Amino acid sequence: MPTKPESVTGNDTVIDVRDLSVHFGLRGSTLARLFGRDAGTVKAVDGVDLALRRGEVVGLVGESGSGKSTLGRALLGLVPITSGNVVFEGRDVGRMGRRELREVRSDIAMVFQDPNAALNPAMTVEVAVGDALRVQGVTSETERRERVVDALERVGLSPVELFLAKYPRDLSGGQKQRVVMARAIINSPTVLVADEPISMLDMSVRAKILQLMLDLKRDLDLSYVYITHDLASAKFFCDRIAIMYLGRIVEIGDTEEIFAHPRHPYTRALLKAIPDPDPARSVPRDLPRGEIPDAASPPLGCAFHPRCPVATATCGWESRDLRSLLEEHWTRRDAETYERERALVGDLDHLDTPATTARIGSGPPDQVRALLERIRAENPDEPLWQGVSEITEDGSGVVVRFHEGEDPDLRPAGGAEVACVLYGDDQG
């Protein structure tokens, strides 16, 4: 059985991403637009540096909303670049015109997640795969057919005659993904950006498609950007892995290093969350709470701090975290206690505006303070409390002040680079 290919050494960079940002403007309401009010932006990709070397497989791993797909699309100029550069063979993809982009897309090809959506149901396999040639200006039908046959053979769809006239509906999921692969390689690209190429497929088919990708890489001398949420397949498939969270790379390094010494708390959490078919391993209990936050209004400081089990005082604690704390507390209280405490705390919605000072309460300040102290006593290890610098009584409530947060940059740590206050230049 094939084993993992040897890592490629050398520094032959194919694609160089420098400080790339892709921001999307939100539309907002009609009224807001009329008055020119800004509805905010979503920083889908926010200052990312990444180099893809020749013959390498780089994995972009993260949950939905982490920006991994947007980053992948930016490599082909499929999304408008806000700032920074994507340099392919010395040219900046972000500054290319339509004609140049079309040329680049024969060198950098893309495979999408859902083979059902990627294939036109009205096109036969021959037309669908040949269409990529037509777009690139191959007008001779004989040449097109020859190259289609060649591509289909390469992706294992043989005897080819059986498949040429078939429609997507006649094919299984795995076969469809092979057709998508054939279309991607037909213009002899040097780079393939594969966005979740196996996650829609059945377990027993996934290995087949990954094997196909390894074969194609060897035969066609390809480099891959492999986008996935699945750390297990990334571990097998990638030479290097970038873990993404809310538009940023939070940890990047050689696959072996990332798995042997995961450093960022988010990487650790992802590793713990993979369900293991080995029944001897038990369910991990200490998973991070919550979900990926709203990208239009990311947390202050480190974007992962609200979910981080090891967050420190300077990770960016703020008013919204206080709201989550209270709400979480109420999931452990009976209805009566909830009603009473809720009345004491009063309005919560104003906490949704991020701030390092939060005012709560609509009752005797000492009672509000006592409530907070009770919540703290229940779980003194809750990281939020480290972030509180002081609680002062004020009128009919209290004011909670948090320490100013820090938004960590990627810094070298051991054999990888990590964006976390726990890791500095001098720590391993």
Place this chain on the structure above:
Amino acid sequence: MELVDEVSGNRQPEPVISARDVRVWYGTTRGAIRAVDGVSFDLMPGETLGLVGESGCGKSTLGRGLMGLLPTGAKRDGEVVFKGRDVFSMSAKEAYALRGHELGMIFQEPLTRLNPLMRISEHFEETIRQHEPRLPRAEVQQRAFEVLRVMGIPPTRYRSYPHEFSGGMRQRLMIALALVLRPAFVVADEPTTALDVLVEAQIVGILNDLRRTFDTSLLLITHNVGIVAEACDRVAVMYAGRIVEQGAVADVLGNPQHPYTRELLRSTISLSTTGLEFIPGSPPDLVDPPAGCRFHPRCPDAMQVCAVKDPVDVERPGGGRVECWLRGPEDLVPEGGTRPLKQEELTVADEA
């Protein structure tokens, strides 16, 4: 693991649900698709049974069949005894009364199952009043709060609309709605497939706790063997409309007796994967499945008997059932039947 031992022990408690020779066929112009073709299993009180298999193996059809939620054109047969009554022979009205109240269902896509125009409170009111029309609103809220609390949804969100929740929260809501009437049996069809990795792990944790918090029996349908390992007591492996192996999770996944179970586990990519393994070929067409064992054309261990005679369901060495001629019964194998089967070369045309 104690749960399993208790259940398979001598003091057999009554199963909550007992399915015998269940068949569900869909009519098509090409003939009947035998999506579920003779499936039997028991589910004990508070037990979680994982139903695992690849797409098209009939696992979702079986789940819906049990709930009586099949599309028109589907025909079902066999017996499903729930609390002493056969669900399959009930009138539509009786079955309707049973659903929600006694039988619950959790679907894959929570957003498509929640009404975007209704507040969460209204969802609970509708669900509960369907079965207890006269329950006062305060009582409804009380019950809803209770189950929401277990799901980790703060009561402050009770009057919110579905779109105000994240994907994981919506799935928690769906589970809460399915459990608020305290059904004895719940079918969860791929409840975590649409979710992110960390949220999936949170929901698996919740499902894992259900048997303790609600004493509900759960049929957990999934394609993910890892989830079965983490959340289930027993597992049933389905292939081409039949359960080919079932038993305690540790037994079946740790020591698979059916070649399909073994190959499925081998081809699953996990953190310990160092080489890619896969099952040759693809699952059969269920309009005209292969004779004998349905897995025989792809089975690396196939014998001559496997291509001609339907396998017989026998007891697994570690408890549970398996249907594979490799495991017997030997006296039913015809003369020379154990000689290896010469497999026709699988062309890539059959390859998935």
